[in-house]
Every structure is written in structure tokens, then in C-alpha cells.
Amino acid sequence: xxxxxxxxxxxxxxxxxxxxxxxxxxxxxxxxxxxxxxxxxxxxxxxxxxxxxxxxxxxxxxxxxxxxxxxxxxxxxxxxxxxxxxxxxxxxxxxxxxxxxxxxxxxxxxxxxxxxxxxxxxxxxxxxxxxxxxxxxxxxxxxxxxxxxxxxxxxxxxxxxxxxxxxxxxxxxxxxxxxxxxxxxxxxxxxxxxxxxxxxxxxxxxxxxxxxxxxxxxxxxxxxxxxxxxxxxxxxxxxxxxxxxxxxxxxxxxxxxxxxxxxxxxxxxxxxxxxxxxxxxxxxxxxxxxxxxxxxxxxxxxxxxxxxxxxxxxxxxxxxxxxxxxxxxxxxxxxxxxxxxxxxxxxxxxxxxxxxxxxxxxxxxxxxxxxxxxxxxxxxxxxxxxxxxxx
Amino acid sequence: xxxxxxxxxxxxxxxxxxxxxxxxxxxxxxxxxxxxxxxxxxxxxxxxxxxxxxxxxxxxxxxxxxxxxxxxxxxxxxxxxxxxxxxxxxxxxxxxxxxxxxxxxxxxxxxxxxxxxxxxxxxxxxxxxxxxxxxxxxxxxxxxxxxxxxxxxxxxxxxxxxxxxxxxxxxxxxxxxxxxxxxxxxxxxxxxxxxxxxxxxxxxxxxxxxxxxxxxxxxxxxxxxxxxxxxxxxxxxxxxxxxxxxxxxxxxxxxxxxxxxxxxxxxxxxxxxxxxxxxxxxxxxxxxxxxxxxxxxxxxxxxxxxxxxxxxxxxxxxxxxxxxxxxxxxxxxxxxxxxxxxxxxxxxxxxxxxxxxxxxxxxxxxxxxxxxxxxxxxxxxxxxxxxxxxx
Numbered sequence: 001x002x003x004x005x006x007x008x009x010x011x012x013x014x015x016x017x018x019x020x021x022x023x024x025x026x027x028x029x030x031x032x033x034x035x036x037x038x039x040x041x042x043x044x045x046x047x048x049x050x051x052x053x054x055x056x057x058x059x060x061x062x063x064x065x066x067x068x069x070x071x072x073x074x075x076x077x078x079x080x081x082x083x084x085x086x087x088x089x090x091x092x093x094x095x096x097x098x099x100x101x102x103x104x105x106x107x108x109x110x111x112x113x114x115x116x117x118x119x120x121x122x123x124x125x126x127x128x129x130x131x132x133x134x135x136x137x138x139x140x141x142x143x144x145x146x147x148x149x150x151x152x153x154x155x156x157x158x159x160x161x162x163x164x165x166x167x168x169x170x171x172x173x174x175x176x177x178x179x180x181x182x183x184x185x186x187x188x189x190x191x192x193x194x195x196x197x198x199x200x201x202x203x204x205x206x207x208x209x210x211x212x213x214x215x216x217x218x219x220x221x222x223x224x225x226x227x228x229x230x231x232x233x234x235x236x237x238x239x240x241x242x243x244x245x246x247x248x249x250x251x252x253x254x255x256x257x258x259x260x261x262x263x264x265x266x267x268x269x270x271x272x273x274x275x276x277x278x279x280x281x282x283x284x285x286x287x288x289x290x291x292x293x294x295x296x297x298x299x300x301x302x303x304x305x306x307x308x309x310x311x312x313x314x315x316x317x318x319x320x321x322x323x324x325x326x327x328x329x330x331x332x333x334x335x336x337x338x339x340x341x342x343x344x345x346x347x348x349x350x351x352x353x354x355x356x357x358x359x360x361x362x363x364x365x366x367x368x369x370x371x372x373x374x375x376x377x378x379x380x381x382x383x384x385x386x387x388x389x390x391x
Numbered sequence: 392x393x394x395x396x397x398x399x400x401x402x403x404x405x406x407x408x409x410x411x412x413x414x415x416x417x418x419x420x421x422x423x424x425x426x427x428x429x430x431x432x433x434x435x436x437x438x439x440x441x442x443x444x445x446x447x448x449x450x451x452x453x454x455x456x457x458x459x460x461x462x463x464x465x466x467x468x469x470x471x472x473x474x475x476x477x478x479x480x481x482x483x484x485x486x487x488x489x490x491x492x493x494x495x496x497x498x499x500x501x502x503x504x505x506x507x508x509x510x511x512x513x514x515x516x517x518x519x520x521x522x523x524x525x526x527x528x529x530x531x532x533x534x535x536x537x538x539x540x541x542x543x544x545x546x547x548x549x550x551x552x553x554x555x556x557x558x559x560x561x562x563x564x565x566x567x568x569x570x571x572x573x574x575x576x577x578x579x580x581x582x583x584x585x586x587x588x589x590x591x592x593x594x595x596x597x598x599x600x601x602x603x604x605x606x607x608x609x610x611x612x613x614x615x616x617x618x619x620x621x622x623x624x625x626x627x628x629x630x631x632x633x634x635x636x637x638x639x640x641x642x643x644x645x646x647x648x649x650x651x652x653x654x655x656x657x658x659x660x661x662x663x664x665x666x667x668x669x670x671x672x673x674x675x676x677x678x679x680x681x682x683x684x685x686x687x688x689x690x691x692x693x694x695x696x697x698x699x700x701x702x703x704x705x706x707x708x709x710x711x712x713x714x715x716x717x718x719x720x721x722x723x724x725x726x727x728x729x730x731x732x733x734x735x736x737x738x739x740x741x742x743x744x745x746x747x748x749x750x751x752x753x754x755x756x757x758x759x760x761x762x763x764x765x766x767x768x769x770x771x772x773x774x775x776x777x778x779x780x781x782x
Contacts, residue, residue: 007400243601
């Protein structure tokens, strides 16, 4: 195991009606002037935004609002949020929504107290200072509610890039599984796909002797395989939603990723798809993952075989471990299809003729240096080959 | 799943030579006058104490010392520590040692800023204020390095009782697996037994639909079954020690215990043994656990069968699930014996003639009200029967 530090000081309030306590936690973590950041109509229609605002009103905490976050959140709105925070002397950012809203809130939180362009953080500069952030989560997916990470799409060239820094960990997060019951099935499924991807990205490691984190990742995947279909079958299954919600957070707060190299190839390759076609990130990942794993399988057959046996219940073929490894990837593919995820470029709205451009941007776009991948080092031709596996 | 809150803001510094950074973290978390609290000779002999003191000296942070913590730490030393903190205006407690040292440090930290008797906290009062605590861990076992809990033995009557409160979570914890390589095999095994017990206490729940935490607990148990024997076989196996160290912390920081009722019967029944005979807590648990589980098995055969199949690799007997449940308990018993743990009262130094007294103290001692157990409600006659299973 490699040396590491781990610090996850987010206060989680989990359960039915938890959102009613939002103002209490804004106050506990020092918020005196709040920016409420959200997306579109769903938090308005559901009454969640009104509930949060009522709470702040009752607590005498003033706020301003900025809605309009899109899936694959954009830099334009971040700049707008930063300006608003400065103008209104905001000292606390409250994200009400899913991963896109939280990521956008994190970018605003970092940018509001930074003299330079906030995009610097999305080019590799570590975020060391940011306004405090609280979140009220409405979809189990990104894990941003407990992570130090944020992903933003730059309107200028449509690069999708990530930033990180301990200052971005939310101070508190409200997790009410019932809030996810009103999601359309497709969004629930996209969330499941994203959670599974966060686990695979950590599982695909070159670090030896990491049994504890292997086992934790497997545990969270087994949970998703059990609970995912239950949530798809009955959107109102509170317990399935609850198990998924905690698994989503644990999958990405990095307690199961410490002390080991990680991959993130699937995310990098997917980000180009959702940046260019504005498809849902989870849907993109569902198409990307089987292709990446098939391409990279030879790098460590036994790792894929272990996943296949421990998580997907495949029988180990001791004479031909590569068959077991393949069976595990196929089981993942079938699982994703079974919950309604797309299976290829066409279903995603992606185009074969863009492959060279996609691969080039993935490898050279913005500050990239020609390669990607923590598990296998991939060059542009590799990435093109991977995209071709998705046709 | 039940509603819950979860907040675990401990900064973990994990890896080789991590102890050299102790002073940096004392400073980061505001320590200006430190009490270094430790046990006996091992931290002196190993040079660990000197290393920590050198670091504080170099950082210009003054300190006082209080050694002499025993396994099953006593109230007498806690009172001494509290007095010393007040006299010396200590504002930070640094525990260098194992669970006993950390628990004693927590009691001092709480008592130093409390007007009443610190023992109030060990009679049920929640700790809401305490001096900040840092730890340098020397044995993987108690999980106290990442938990809000502390257990102290009262010299006055030899009650062993626990306190809890978020204020008791360490601000930082130094985890260097290499520091555990010098432990005698018996102590390593006691630690393994304690970690396993923390997982079973959480697994034995009456809450339904808790797949995510079930799976996480199973993951950590599978880790212990794999890594425990490797650490016993080769004390210097750094990777085995590292996996155990992270598993021990995860087993007890409660991320795998949220939203579900927990048991803690084995701990309550064991505490009477280590209070009376001063045996090692982990050794006591090794004798207690199979007895408790055998006695309670009928309460939920399927829960024990699930544990047997998923963790101990037993074949499910679908016609006679109770046979599978029993096989799992037997597998646990054999595992504990295989790493050198005692298997009965005699090997523990406990006496059959004390059973009534032990059971009475467990059920009525100090502030107890006649019953114990979160999984099955047990009365004194049940507890006597359980002790008899250990003969």
C-alpha cells in the first residue's frame, strides 16, 4: 500500500425530512449570507427549493439565488456566480441538486475567493481556499456531496475538466433518499452507472497488496448490483434508494481508494463525449467502460478475473483466466443494458467521424500532454481504438 | 435504513515514517501546550516517543508527559492527567500508543474542561466538549484512533464502562503500519480479535434492508481473514499490517454501522472479564463471541447464515439454514484459535464460581438497568448461561 493522507470532514445528515434541517447546518458552519445554487425546474416543482428557503427565512439567514445549472455544468454560469458572490458579499454556497449543481457550486466557491481565473483550478492548480459549501442532494451519482472534486465544461472550446482540493469538500451534506424517488428512470440509471464507474476507476490499480480497499470497492459494487435493479423496478423503494445513496457517497469520498494508484481512463474518455454531444455522463460511461476494460484487460487479466468472480459471480476458469476476465466485463455490459443504459455510439448520439477529434482532444486538449490513464498509459491511437470498440 | 448523522473529521496520515510529521499536525490543529500520554516501555524502547518529542522540540511546541497507561486503562491515571492539564494549562492531548492510551487520553481531554467528575461521561452523559486530541497509533485493534468512543475501568469497584461524543474524535491520527511490526504475536492476535468483534457488533442488527453496510462489514471481515494470518505468520509483513490498520479504523469509525441498530453484547459481557481478571480485551472477546452468537443464533438464523456464506465461505444448507449459521460461528471460533487466542474460561484465567457475580455486574453494575444487548435483550440469567458456554 502506498502512503496517503485522508481527511473527509463532511457532516452528513441522512434520512427522511433531513432537508428541513438545512438552515441549522448552514448556521452551524458559519453561513451568514448564502448563495443558493440550483438547476432547473425539478427542485422548484418538488417544493424542495421552497423548503430550503423557508428554513433560511425562519433562521434569519439572508440569501441570493442562482439557478440554471445544466447537466455538464458550464463555465459561463460559474463566472456569473462568482460575480454575484462578490457583489452580494456571499460567505456560504448552498447547492440544491445533483452532481452538476454541486460541481458548479464548488467552482463558484473556489473562484469567489481567488484573484485569478477560476479555470486555473481546472488546469491542475490545487484548490486550497474556497467559500464553505453545503449541499442538499437530489440524485445519487457523482459522489460530489462527499468529495473534494468538481468537473466543469469550459464554454470556450467545450473542454470538460476536473479540479480538486480539500477546500472543496462540502461542510455538510443533506441526504434524503426520498428526494431521489421522483427521478426519471433514465436519470436513476445514469446515476447507477456513474457510481459503478467511480468504483472501477479505483479498482483498476497497479498497486499491489491492497486487499482492504479491493474488498470495500467490491462491497459497494455488490450493493449497486443488488439495489440498482430494485430502484429501477420500483422508483419509490426508499430502502433501495437509501442503500444506493450511502454507497454513492462512499464510492467517491475515497476511503476505498486510498493508498493505491487509480485509473480514471473511462472518465477522461467519456468527458469528451458529454462535452461534445451533451449526453448524460452516466450514459456515456456505460458505453465507454466495457470498451476501455476490453482494451486494457490484457494488462492484468487476474485483476479483471478477481472482479468477475468476486463481484459478478462468474466461475473462475483456472485454465483460461482471460475467459473469466472477459465474462466479468460482459456481465457489467449486460447489467448496464438491463437498467436502460445505451450500449454504443449510435444510442448515445455520438458519431464515428468524430473519433479522431475526440481522441485528440482527450490526449492533447487544454493542458493534456499526449497520454491518459492511470492503469495503462494510452496514446491517441489507443484512444481512437477504444472509441471504435463503441461503434 | 434508519435516519442518522455521520461526521468523522479526523485527518489521517498513513504510511512509513508518518510519525515524523506529528508536530506539524499538532500545530495545524492548534496545539500550543501538549500533554504527551503513553503507556509503558515499548514506545520508549522503540524510539517512537523520542521521535515525537524531537519533533515537538524542533517545532518549538512545549509539552508535559504522563506515561503509565495500562491495558484496560484506569480512572486513577485519568484523574492525574486532568490535574496535570489544568496545572500546566495544556491545550492539546497527544496519545502515543494503542487503544488504551487513546481512550485514557480521551477521558483526560473531556475531564480537563468539565467542572464535574469525568466519570459522569462513563455513566451516559454525552461528551460535547473536550480538549483536541491527536494520536500516534502503535496497534491495530480498538479503532479508537478514528472513533468518538472511549472505555475506562473505574478503580472504584472495577467497572469498565464506555463514553462517547463527537468531541472525542481525534483531530488527527498518525498511522504507520511499520510501528505495529514489533508487537508480540499475542497482542497482534488480540487486535485482530477486537477488530472482528467491532464488525460483528454492527452486523448483528434488527434493522432491515441494510445491504450497503452489511456488504462493507463483510468486506472488512474478509480483509481480516486474509490479512490476519499473514501478519501472524510474518510479523514484518508491512502490507498485511497496512491492510489491517486501515480495516481497523474503518471497522470502528462507524461508516459501516450507520442507519442500523447495533448489538454490543459481546463487548458488554467481555468488559466484565477484563475488568475482573485484567485479561486482554481482544482475548476476552475471542472467548465471548462464539458463546454469545451461539446463544443468540435462533433470534435470526438467516443473518448468521448470510455471514457464514458471504464471509466464511460456508455452503448454504437450504434445507437446514441453522446448520449453515452454526458452521459460520464454528469457523469464527476456529479462526480465533488458529491465531492463538484462548478458547475458554480456563485459558483466559476466568473462574466458573464468579459467573453469577460477572453476570450481575454486567446487568446491574453502575448505571445498568438489568438488561443488555441491542440484538437480543438479555437478562442476568441469559448472561449467566452465556458465560457457562465458555467453560
